Amino acid sequence: MELPYSLDAYFALMAAYNAEWLTMVLLAGLLAIATAALALFLPDRAANWRSRAIAGYLAAAWVWIGIVHQLGMMADLNFLAPVYGIAWIGQGILLAWTGLILGKLKFGFQPGLSGALAKTLIVFGLVIYPAILFTLDHDWKSLPLAGTAPSPTVIFTAGLLLTTRNGTPLSLFIVPLAWAAVSGLSAYLLDHAIDYTVSVAVVVALSLALYERFSKRMS
Protein backbone atom coordinates (compact mmCIF):
# COMPACT_ATOMS: atom_id res chain seq x y z
CA MET A 1 0.00 0.00 0.00
CA GLU A 2 1.24 3.52 -0.76
CA LEU A 3 0.12 7.09 -0.39
CA PRO A 4 -0.21 8.90 -3.72
CA TYR A 5 2.29 11.58 -2.76
CA SER A 6 5.77 11.94 -1.31
CA LEU A 7 6.87 13.76 1.82
CA ASP A 8 8.63 16.35 -0.35
CA ALA A 9 5.40 17.12 -2.18
CA TYR A 10 3.47 17.41 1.11
CA PHE A 11 5.92 19.86 2.67
CA ALA A 12 6.16 21.88 -0.54
CA LEU A 13 2.41 22.23 -0.41
CA MET A 14 2.52 23.09 3.32
CA ALA A 15 4.97 25.91 2.58
CA ALA A 16 2.61 27.27 -0.08
CA TYR A 17 -0.38 26.82 2.27
CA ASN A 18 1.32 28.66 5.16
CA ALA A 19 2.36 31.47 2.80
CA GLU A 20 -1.09 31.84 1.29
CA TRP A 21 -2.84 31.83 4.68
CA LEU A 22 -0.12 33.50 6.73
CA THR A 23 -2.43 35.83 8.62
CA MET A 24 -4.72 32.96 9.59
CA VAL A 25 -1.78 30.74 10.54
CA LEU A 26 -0.39 33.40 12.86
CA LEU A 27 -3.80 34.26 14.31
CA ALA A 28 -4.65 30.61 14.89
CA GLY A 29 -1.30 30.11 16.58
CA LEU A 30 -1.80 33.05 18.92
CA LEU A 31 -5.34 31.94 19.70
CA ALA A 32 -4.04 28.43 20.40
CA ILE A 33 -1.66 29.84 22.98
CA ALA A 34 -4.48 31.86 24.52
CA THR A 35 -6.69 28.77 24.52
CA ALA A 36 -4.01 26.76 26.27
CA ALA A 37 -3.65 29.50 28.88
CA LEU A 38 -7.40 29.55 29.44
CA ALA A 39 -7.50 25.81 29.94
CA LEU A 40 -4.49 25.60 32.21
CA PHE A 41 -4.25 28.80 34.21
CA LEU A 42 -7.52 30.68 34.73
CA PRO A 43 -9.42 30.22 38.02
CA ASP A 44 -12.67 28.32 38.35
CA ARG A 45 -15.03 31.26 38.62
CA ALA A 46 -14.36 32.04 34.96
CA ALA A 47 -15.20 28.50 33.92
CA ASN A 48 -18.31 29.06 31.81
CA TRP A 49 -17.13 31.61 29.25
CA ARG A 50 -13.67 30.03 29.27
CA SER A 51 -14.99 26.63 28.32
CA ARG A 52 -17.18 28.00 25.53
CA ALA A 53 -14.25 30.02 24.17
CA ILE A 54 -12.02 26.94 24.14
CA ALA A 55 -14.68 24.83 22.47
CA GLY A 56 -15.32 27.59 19.95
CA TYR A 57 -11.64 27.81 19.07
CA LEU A 58 -11.32 24.06 18.64
CA ALA A 59 -14.46 23.91 16.53
CA ALA A 60 -13.21 26.69 14.27
CA ALA A 61 -9.81 25.05 13.90
CA TRP A 62 -11.25 21.67 12.93
CA VAL A 63 -13.66 23.21 10.43
CA TRP A 64 -10.89 25.36 8.95
CA ILE A 65 -8.61 22.37 8.52
CA GLY A 66 -11.44 20.34 6.99
CA ILE A 67 -12.31 22.98 4.43
CA VAL A 68 -9.03 24.67 3.63
CA HIS A 69 -6.33 22.12 4.41
CA GLN A 70 -8.05 18.89 3.38
CA LEU A 71 -10.66 19.92 0.81
CA GLY A 72 -8.74 22.90 -0.49
CA MET A 73 -5.13 21.71 -0.46
CA MET A 74 -4.78 17.98 0.12
CA ALA A 75 -7.54 17.03 -2.31
CA ASP A 76 -5.06 17.85 -5.11
CA LEU A 77 -2.58 15.30 -3.79
CA ASN A 78 -4.75 12.65 -2.21
CA PHE A 79 -8.01 11.23 -3.52
CA LEU A 80 -9.06 10.41 0.07
CA ALA A 81 -8.70 14.00 1.26
CA PRO A 82 -12.36 14.89 0.53
CA VAL A 83 -13.42 12.10 2.90
CA TYR A 84 -11.01 13.35 5.55
CA GLY A 85 -12.22 16.90 5.01
CA ILE A 86 -15.81 15.94 5.70
CA ALA A 87 -14.74 14.11 8.87
CA TRP A 88 -12.81 17.16 10.10
CA ILE A 89 -15.75 19.44 9.43
CA GLY A 90 -18.02 16.98 11.24
CA GLN A 91 -15.77 17.01 14.29
CA GLY A 92 -15.76 20.79 14.24
CA ILE A 93 -19.54 20.89 14.18
CA LEU A 94 -19.70 18.38 17.04
CA LEU A 95 -17.30 20.47 19.13
CA ALA A 96 -19.34 23.58 18.43
CA TRP A 97 -22.59 21.85 19.33
CA THR A 98 -21.32 20.12 22.46
CA GLY A 99 -19.05 22.80 23.84
CA LEU A 100 -20.13 26.12 22.43
CA ILE A 101 -23.91 25.79 22.10
CA LEU A 102 -24.79 23.27 24.80
CA GLY A 103 -21.91 24.26 27.07
CA LYS A 104 -21.34 20.65 28.12
CA LEU A 105 -17.54 20.82 28.10
CA LYS A 106 -16.00 22.27 31.26
CA PHE A 107 -12.31 22.82 30.62
CA GLY A 108 -9.89 23.45 33.46
CA PHE A 109 -6.58 22.12 34.65
CA GLN A 110 -6.70 19.49 37.37
CA PRO A 111 -3.65 18.22 39.19
CA GLY A 112 -2.78 14.58 38.83
CA LEU A 113 -2.05 12.25 35.95
CA SER A 114 -4.61 13.66 33.54
CA GLY A 115 -3.46 17.21 34.27
CA ALA A 116 0.18 16.35 33.66
CA LEU A 117 -0.65 14.49 30.48
CA ALA A 118 -2.90 17.29 29.29
CA LYS A 119 -0.11 19.83 29.77
CA THR A 120 2.34 17.57 27.94
CA LEU A 121 0.07 17.06 24.95
CA ILE A 122 -0.89 20.73 24.73
CA VAL A 123 2.74 21.85 24.77
CA PHE A 124 3.72 19.05 22.38
CA GLY A 125 1.09 20.03 19.84
CA LEU A 126 1.81 23.76 20.16
CA VAL A 127 5.59 23.79 20.26
CA ILE A 128 7.42 20.49 20.31
CA TYR A 129 5.91 18.91 17.21
CA PRO A 130 6.88 21.76 14.86
CA ALA A 131 10.20 22.14 16.67
CA ILE A 132 11.09 18.50 15.99
CA LEU A 133 10.26 18.94 12.32
CA PHE A 134 12.48 22.01 12.22
CA THR A 135 15.37 20.05 13.69
CA LEU A 136 14.78 17.44 10.98
CA ASP A 137 15.74 20.07 8.41
CA HIS A 138 12.25 20.98 7.26
CA ASP A 139 11.99 24.56 6.08
CA TRP A 140 10.37 26.68 8.83
CA LYS A 141 7.92 28.03 6.24
CA SER A 142 6.50 24.53 5.76
CA LEU A 143 5.98 23.65 9.43
CA PRO A 144 2.49 22.37 10.27
CA LEU A 145 1.12 24.37 13.22
CA ALA A 146 -1.70 23.86 15.69
CA GLY A 147 -4.90 25.50 14.59
CA THR A 148 -4.28 25.22 10.85
CA ALA A 149 -2.63 21.83 10.26
CA PRO A 150 -3.97 18.40 11.20
CA SER A 151 -1.32 16.58 13.19
CA PRO A 152 -0.42 19.23 15.78
CA THR A 153 -4.10 20.21 16.07
CA VAL A 154 -5.12 16.65 16.92
CA ILE A 155 -2.44 16.40 19.61
CA PHE A 156 -3.43 19.82 20.98
CA THR A 157 -7.11 18.83 20.99
CA ALA A 158 -6.39 15.55 22.77
CA GLY A 159 -4.59 17.49 25.47
CA LEU A 160 -7.43 19.99 25.89
CA LEU A 161 -10.05 17.25 26.05
CA LEU A 162 -8.13 15.74 28.94
CA THR A 163 -8.72 18.91 30.96
CA THR A 164 -12.51 18.61 30.88
CA ARG A 165 -13.76 18.38 34.45
CA ASN A 166 -17.00 16.52 33.89
CA GLY A 167 -15.61 13.90 31.54
CA THR A 168 -15.30 14.21 27.80
CA PRO A 169 -18.15 12.86 25.72
CA LEU A 170 -16.63 9.85 24.01
CA SER A 171 -18.21 10.90 20.73
CA LEU A 172 -15.59 13.64 20.58
CA PHE A 173 -12.88 11.00 20.32
CA ILE A 174 -14.29 9.19 17.29
CA VAL A 175 -12.81 11.36 14.55
CA PRO A 176 -9.53 11.96 16.41
CA LEU A 177 -9.21 8.19 16.81
CA ALA A 178 -9.83 7.69 13.09
CA TRP A 179 -7.24 10.36 12.35
CA ALA A 180 -4.83 8.62 14.71
CA ALA A 181 -5.11 5.56 12.48
CA VAL A 182 -4.61 7.66 9.35
CA SER A 183 -1.59 9.35 10.91
CA GLY A 184 -0.07 6.09 12.01
CA LEU A 185 -0.46 4.64 8.54
CA SER A 186 0.99 7.78 6.94
CA ALA A 187 3.91 7.68 9.36
CA TYR A 188 4.64 4.13 8.25
CA LEU A 189 4.11 4.62 4.52
CA LEU A 190 6.05 7.89 4.32
CA ASP A 191 8.68 6.81 6.85
CA HIS A 192 7.83 9.90 8.89
CA ALA A 193 8.07 8.67 12.48
CA ILE A 194 6.97 11.88 14.18
CA ASP A 195 3.41 11.26 13.05
CA TYR A 196 3.24 8.22 15.28
CA THR A 197 3.01 10.77 18.12
CA VAL A 198 -0.45 11.70 16.88
CA SER A 199 -1.63 8.13 17.25
CA VAL A 200 -0.02 7.82 20.67
CA ALA A 201 -1.52 11.11 21.87
CA VAL A 202 -5.08 10.17 20.95
CA VAL A 203 -4.88 6.61 22.22
CA VAL A 204 -3.39 7.71 25.53
CA ALA A 205 -5.90 10.53 25.96
CA LEU A 206 -8.82 8.25 25.13
CA SER A 207 -7.52 5.55 27.46
CA LEU A 208 -7.22 7.97 30.31
CA ALA A 209 -10.67 9.43 29.62
CA LEU A 210 -12.15 5.92 29.66
CA TYR A 211 -10.27 5.06 32.86
CA GLU A 212 -11.51 8.16 34.64
CA ARG A 213 -15.07 7.53 33.47
CA PHE A 214 -14.86 3.95 34.68
CA SER A 215 -13.30 4.99 37.98
CA LYS A 216 -16.08 7.51 38.67
CA ARG A 217 -18.73 4.88 38.01
CA MET A 218 -17.10 2.44 40.37
CA SER A 219 -16.73 4.95 43.20
Added chain:
Amino acid sequence: MDDRASNSMKSKRVTVTRRGLLSSVAGLSLAPWFGVAAADQQAMITREIPKSGERIPSVGMGTWITFNVGGSEALRRQRLDVLRTFFELGGGMIDSSPMYGTSQEVIGWCLKRIDNAQRLFSATKVWTPYGSSAESQMDEATTLWAIDRFDLMQIHNLVDWEAHLETLLRAKEDGRIRYIGVTTSHGSRHGEMARIIRDQPVDFVQFTYNILDREAEARLLPLAQERRLGVIINRPFRRGHLFKLFQHKPLPTWAAEFDCRNWAQFFLKFILSHPAVTCAIPATSQVAHMRENMGALYGRLPDPEMRRRMVRTVEEL
Protein backbone atom coordinates in the same frame (compact mmCIF):
# COMPACT_ATOMS: atom_id res chain seq x y z
CA MET B 1 10.41 -20.85 -22.04
CA ASP B 2 9.67 -22.07 -25.58
CA ASP B 3 11.56 -21.62 -28.85
CA ARG B 4 9.49 -18.62 -29.86
CA ALA B 5 10.90 -16.82 -26.85
CA SER B 6 14.54 -17.46 -27.74
CA ASN B 7 14.01 -16.37 -31.32
CA SER B 8 12.22 -13.22 -30.24
CA MET B 9 14.73 -12.13 -27.70
CA LYS B 10 17.24 -10.57 -30.05
CA SER B 11 17.48 -6.77 -30.06
CA LYS B 12 14.94 -5.22 -32.39
CA ARG B 13 15.96 -2.83 -35.12
CA VAL B 14 14.10 0.46 -35.49
CA THR B 15 11.83 0.68 -38.51
CA VAL B 16 13.22 3.22 -40.96
CA THR B 17 10.77 6.07 -40.53
CA ARG B 18 11.81 9.65 -39.89
CA ARG B 19 10.80 9.24 -36.28
CA GLY B 20 12.63 5.95 -36.02
CA LEU B 21 15.76 7.33 -37.69
CA LEU B 22 15.85 10.27 -35.32
CA SER B 23 15.36 7.92 -32.40
CA SER B 24 18.20 5.68 -33.52
CA VAL B 25 20.60 8.53 -34.10
CA ALA B 26 19.68 10.07 -30.76
CA GLY B 27 20.08 6.72 -29.10
CA LEU B 28 23.43 5.94 -30.64
CA SER B 29 24.86 9.34 -29.87
CA LEU B 30 23.57 9.38 -26.32
CA ALA B 31 24.31 5.79 -25.40
CA PRO B 32 27.64 6.61 -23.73
CA TRP B 33 25.82 8.95 -21.31
CA PHE B 34 24.45 5.99 -19.44
CA GLY B 35 27.29 3.55 -19.60
CA VAL B 36 26.79 1.64 -22.80
CA ALA B 37 30.24 0.93 -24.13
CA ALA B 38 31.00 1.85 -27.71
CA ALA B 39 31.24 -1.79 -28.70
CA ASP B 40 27.74 -2.45 -27.36
CA GLN B 41 25.95 0.44 -29.01
CA GLN B 42 23.04 -0.85 -30.99
CA ALA B 43 19.72 0.52 -32.12
CA MET B 44 17.19 1.39 -29.44
CA ILE B 45 15.09 -1.55 -28.29
CA THR B 46 11.57 -1.06 -29.51
CA ARG B 47 8.60 -3.39 -29.47
CA GLU B 48 5.73 -3.76 -31.83
CA ILE B 49 2.19 -3.05 -30.71
CA PRO B 50 0.65 -6.30 -31.97
CA LYS B 51 -2.68 -4.87 -33.05
CA SER B 52 -1.17 -2.23 -35.33
CA GLY B 53 2.47 -3.00 -35.98
CA GLU B 54 3.46 0.39 -34.63
CA ARG B 55 6.75 0.30 -32.74
CA ILE B 56 7.40 2.08 -29.46
CA PRO B 57 10.48 2.30 -27.20
CA SER B 58 10.30 -0.50 -24.68
CA VAL B 59 11.13 1.62 -21.65
CA GLY B 60 8.55 4.23 -20.76
CA MET B 61 7.80 6.17 -17.61
CA GLY B 62 5.21 5.84 -14.89
CA THR B 63 4.03 8.82 -12.83
CA TRP B 64 2.50 7.33 -9.66
CA ILE B 65 3.69 9.50 -6.74
CA THR B 66 6.72 10.86 -8.62
CA PHE B 67 4.87 13.51 -10.60
CA ASN B 68 2.24 14.31 -7.97
CA VAL B 69 3.92 17.50 -6.74
CA GLY B 70 1.05 19.97 -6.74
CA GLY B 71 1.84 23.58 -7.55
CA SER B 72 5.41 23.65 -6.29
CA GLU B 73 7.46 25.38 -9.00
CA ALA B 74 10.70 23.96 -7.65
CA LEU B 75 9.46 20.37 -7.69
CA ARG B 76 7.89 20.84 -11.13
CA ARG B 77 11.18 22.08 -12.52
CA GLN B 78 12.89 18.98 -11.15
CA ARG B 79 10.29 16.83 -12.94
CA LEU B 80 10.83 18.87 -16.09
CA ASP B 81 14.51 17.88 -16.01
CA VAL B 82 13.51 14.25 -15.53
CA LEU B 83 11.11 14.38 -18.47
CA ARG B 84 13.61 16.13 -20.73
CA THR B 85 16.13 13.42 -19.95
CA PHE B 86 13.50 10.80 -20.69
CA PHE B 87 12.88 12.12 -24.18
CA GLU B 88 16.53 12.86 -24.88
CA LEU B 89 17.41 9.26 -24.13
CA GLY B 90 14.70 7.78 -26.34
CA GLY B 91 11.64 7.55 -24.12
CA GLY B 92 8.11 7.43 -25.52
CA MET B 93 5.32 6.08 -23.32
CA ILE B 94 4.25 8.15 -20.34
CA ASP B 95 1.59 6.52 -18.17
CA SER B 96 -0.61 8.35 -15.68
CA SER B 97 -4.08 8.35 -14.13
CA PRO B 98 -6.61 10.67 -12.47
CA MET B 99 -5.87 8.70 -9.29
CA TYR B 100 -2.35 10.14 -9.25
CA GLY B 101 -3.32 13.53 -7.86
CA THR B 102 -1.70 16.36 -9.81
CA SER B 103 0.50 14.09 -11.94
CA GLN B 104 -1.42 14.73 -15.16
CA GLU B 105 -1.37 18.46 -14.61
CA VAL B 106 2.38 18.37 -13.95
CA ILE B 107 2.94 16.25 -17.07
CA GLY B 108 1.09 18.83 -19.12
CA TRP B 109 3.07 21.65 -17.52
CA CYS B 110 6.30 19.87 -18.41
CA LEU B 111 5.27 18.94 -21.96
CA LYS B 112 4.58 22.59 -22.74
CA ARG B 113 8.21 23.33 -21.89
CA ILE B 114 9.82 20.52 -23.85
CA ASP B 115 10.63 20.83 -27.54
CA ASN B 116 11.57 17.26 -28.37
CA ALA B 117 8.51 15.34 -27.18
CA GLN B 118 7.61 14.08 -30.65
CA ARG B 119 8.11 10.49 -29.54
CA LEU B 120 5.46 10.87 -26.82
CA PHE B 121 3.09 7.92 -26.53
CA SER B 122 0.45 9.26 -24.16
CA ALA B 123 -1.26 6.76 -21.87
CA THR B 124 -3.67 7.49 -19.08
CA LYS B 125 -6.65 5.90 -17.43
CA VAL B 126 -10.23 6.34 -16.42
CA TRP B 127 -10.80 5.76 -12.72
CA THR B 128 -14.23 6.25 -11.26
CA PRO B 129 -14.54 4.76 -7.77
CA TYR B 130 -17.01 7.51 -6.81
CA GLY B 131 -19.09 7.09 -9.97
CA SER B 132 -17.85 10.03 -11.97
CA SER B 133 -18.02 10.02 -15.76
CA ALA B 134 -15.33 8.41 -17.91
CA GLU B 135 -16.07 10.89 -20.70
CA SER B 136 -15.45 13.86 -18.43
CA GLN B 137 -12.25 12.29 -17.12
CA MET B 138 -10.99 11.74 -20.66
CA ASP B 139 -11.80 15.32 -21.60
CA GLU B 140 -10.14 16.64 -18.47
CA ALA B 141 -7.03 14.53 -19.06
CA THR B 142 -6.73 15.81 -22.63
CA THR B 143 -6.85 19.36 -21.29
CA LEU B 144 -4.36 18.67 -18.50
CA TRP B 145 -1.84 17.07 -20.83
CA ALA B 146 -2.48 19.77 -23.46
CA ILE B 147 -2.64 17.20 -26.25
CA ASP B 148 -5.21 16.60 -28.98
CA ARG B 149 -5.91 13.00 -28.16
CA PHE B 150 -4.51 10.08 -26.19
CA ASP B 151 -2.66 7.19 -27.76
CA LEU B 152 -3.87 4.82 -25.05
CA MET B 153 -6.79 5.04 -22.65
CA GLN B 154 -6.94 2.35 -19.98
CA ILE B 155 -9.43 1.27 -17.34
CA HIS B 156 -7.63 1.67 -14.03
CA ASN B 157 -7.51 -1.36 -11.75
CA LEU B 158 -10.53 -2.81 -13.57
CA VAL B 159 -12.85 -0.40 -11.72
CA ASP B 160 -16.27 -0.57 -13.41
CA TRP B 161 -14.61 -1.97 -16.52
CA GLU B 162 -17.72 -3.32 -18.19
CA ALA B 163 -19.32 0.13 -18.35
CA HIS B 164 -16.11 1.93 -19.25
CA LEU B 165 -15.16 -0.47 -22.03
CA GLU B 166 -18.22 0.58 -24.00
CA THR B 167 -17.33 4.23 -23.55
CA LEU B 168 -13.75 3.64 -24.62
CA LEU B 169 -14.78 1.60 -27.66
CA ARG B 170 -16.98 4.49 -28.78
CA ALA B 171 -14.17 6.95 -28.21
CA LYS B 172 -11.83 4.77 -30.26
CA GLU B 173 -14.37 4.53 -33.05
CA ASP B 174 -14.67 8.31 -33.04
CA GLY B 175 -10.91 8.67 -33.27
CA ARG B 176 -10.57 10.33 -29.88
CA ILE B 177 -8.23 7.62 -28.66
CA ARG B 178 -6.08 5.16 -30.57
CA TYR B 179 -5.85 2.16 -28.27
CA ILE B 180 -7.79 0.75 -25.31
CA GLY B 181 -6.37 -1.08 -22.32
CA VAL B 182 -7.06 -2.38 -18.83
CA THR B 183 -4.76 -2.35 -15.81
CA THR B 184 -4.20 -4.04 -12.53
CA SER B 185 -1.25 -4.11 -10.14
CA HIS B 186 0.22 -5.75 -7.05
CA GLY B 187 -0.42 -9.17 -8.57
CA SER B 188 -4.12 -8.85 -7.89
CA ARG B 189 -7.17 -9.87 -9.91
CA HIS B 190 -5.24 -11.96 -12.40
CA GLY B 191 -8.20 -14.24 -12.91
CA GLU B 192 -10.44 -11.40 -13.98
CA MET B 193 -7.67 -9.93 -16.11
CA ALA B 194 -7.21 -13.27 -17.87
CA ARG B 195 -10.93 -13.38 -18.68
CA ILE B 196 -10.77 -9.87 -20.11
CA ILE B 197 -7.73 -10.76 -22.20
CA ARG B 198 -9.55 -13.75 -23.62
CA ASP B 199 -12.95 -12.21 -24.20
CA GLN B 200 -12.75 -8.44 -24.63
CA PRO B 201 -11.62 -6.23 -27.54
CA VAL B 202 -8.75 -4.49 -25.77
CA ASP B 203 -5.42 -3.57 -27.32
CA PHE B 204 -3.23 -3.36 -24.21
CA VAL B 205 -3.07 -4.86 -20.76
CA GLN B 206 -1.00 -3.57 -17.85
CA PHE B 207 0.03 -5.53 -14.80
CA THR B 208 2.89 -6.10 -12.40
CA TYR B 209 5.87 -8.20 -13.36
CA ASN B 210 9.46 -8.07 -12.11
CA ILE B 211 12.30 -10.40 -11.30
CA LEU B 212 10.82 -11.32 -7.91
CA ASP B 213 7.09 -11.06 -8.77
CA ARG B 214 6.87 -13.47 -11.69
CA GLU B 215 3.30 -14.79 -11.29
CA ALA B 216 2.38 -13.24 -14.64
CA GLU B 217 4.66 -15.70 -16.43
CA ALA B 218 2.29 -18.52 -15.64
CA ARG B 219 -0.83 -17.12 -17.28
CA LEU B 220 -1.12 -13.45 -18.18
CA LEU B 221 2.03 -13.02 -20.26
CA PRO B 222 1.53 -16.06 -22.50
CA LEU B 223 -2.17 -15.32 -22.77
CA ALA B 224 -1.57 -11.70 -23.77
CA GLN B 225 1.00 -12.83 -26.33
CA GLU B 226 -1.37 -15.43 -27.73
CA ARG B 227 -4.15 -12.83 -28.01
CA ARG B 228 -1.75 -10.33 -29.57
CA LEU B 229 -2.12 -7.64 -26.96
CA GLY B 230 0.38 -4.99 -26.05
CA VAL B 231 1.74 -5.59 -22.53
CA ILE B 232 2.77 -2.75 -20.24
CA ILE B 233 4.61 -3.67 -17.06
CA ASN B 234 4.15 -1.62 -13.89
CA ARG B 235 6.12 -1.87 -10.64
CA PRO B 236 9.25 -3.13 -12.43
CA PHE B 237 11.28 -2.38 -9.32
CA ARG B 238 8.55 -3.35 -6.82
CA ARG B 239 8.26 0.33 -5.92
CA GLY B 240 11.94 0.61 -5.19
CA HIS B 241 12.01 -2.41 -2.92
CA LEU B 242 14.34 -4.28 -5.28
CA PHE B 243 16.95 -1.57 -4.83
CA LYS B 244 16.67 -1.77 -1.06
CA LEU B 245 17.32 -5.49 -1.33
CA PHE B 246 20.23 -5.37 -3.75
CA GLN B 247 21.77 -1.92 -3.94
CA HIS B 248 24.57 -2.81 -1.52
CA LYS B 249 25.38 -6.00 -3.35
CA PRO B 250 27.77 -5.98 -6.30
CA LEU B 251 26.27 -6.34 -9.75
CA PRO B 252 27.28 -9.74 -11.16
CA THR B 253 30.17 -9.35 -13.58
CA TRP B 254 28.36 -11.47 -16.17
CA ALA B 255 25.70 -8.74 -16.42
CA ALA B 256 28.06 -7.10 -18.89
CA GLU B 257 27.21 -9.92 -21.30
CA PHE B 258 23.90 -8.15 -21.91
CA ASP B 259 25.27 -4.62 -21.67
CA CYS B 260 24.04 -4.05 -18.17
CA ARG B 261 25.81 -1.49 -15.98
CA ASN B 262 23.62 -1.20 -12.91
CA TRP B 263 20.82 -2.87 -11.00
CA ALA B 264 18.10 -0.77 -12.67
CA GLN B 265 19.15 -2.08 -16.07
CA PHE B 266 19.46 -5.59 -14.64
CA PHE B 267 15.86 -5.53 -13.41
CA LEU B 268 14.50 -3.83 -16.53
CA LYS B 269 16.31 -6.03 -19.02
CA PHE B 270 14.96 -9.08 -17.27
CA ILE B 271 11.47 -7.76 -17.91
CA LEU B 272 12.13 -6.62 -21.47
CA SER B 273 13.64 -9.94 -22.40
CA HIS B 274 10.25 -11.60 -22.02
CA PRO B 275 8.87 -11.73 -25.56
CA ALA B 276 5.35 -10.77 -24.51
CA VAL B 277 6.40 -7.45 -22.97
CA THR B 278 5.87 -4.30 -25.02
CA CYS B 279 6.95 -1.66 -22.54
CA ALA B 280 7.99 -1.30 -18.91
CA ILE B 281 7.13 1.93 -17.08
CA PRO B 282 9.47 2.60 -14.16
CA ALA B 283 8.75 5.81 -12.25
CA THR B 284 11.38 8.16 -10.92
CA SER B 285 11.80 11.72 -9.74
CA GLN B 286 15.57 11.77 -10.20
CA VAL B 287 17.48 12.56 -13.40
CA ALA B 288 20.30 10.17 -12.45
CA HIS B 289 17.83 7.32 -12.01
CA MET B 290 16.16 8.18 -15.31
CA ARG B 291 19.55 7.86 -17.02
CA GLU B 292 20.05 4.46 -15.44
CA ASN B 293 16.58 3.32 -16.45
CA MET B 294 16.91 4.47 -20.04
CA GLY B 295 20.15 2.55 -20.35
CA ALA B 296 17.99 -0.55 -20.55
CA LEU B 297 16.75 0.68 -23.93
CA TYR B 298 20.09 -0.12 -25.51
CA GLY B 299 22.39 -3.05 -25.95
CA ARG B 300 21.69 -6.72 -25.72
CA LEU B 301 18.98 -8.50 -23.81
CA PRO B 302 19.47 -11.68 -21.78
CA ASP B 303 18.60 -14.95 -23.47
CA PRO B 304 16.51 -17.67 -21.73
CA GLU B 305 19.50 -19.27 -20.05
CA MET B 306 20.70 -15.91 -18.80
CA ARG B 307 17.21 -15.10 -17.50
CA ARG B 308 17.24 -18.27 -15.45
CA ARG B 309 20.66 -17.33 -14.14
CA MET B 310 19.39 -13.87 -13.19
CA VAL B 311 16.50 -15.34 -11.23
CA ARG B 312 18.77 -17.81 -9.43
CA THR B 313 21.16 -15.01 -8.55
CA VAL B 314 18.59 -12.68 -7.01
CA GLU B 315 16.94 -15.53 -5.16
CA GLU B 316 20.27 -16.55 -3.69
CA LEU B 317 21.18 -12.97 -2.81
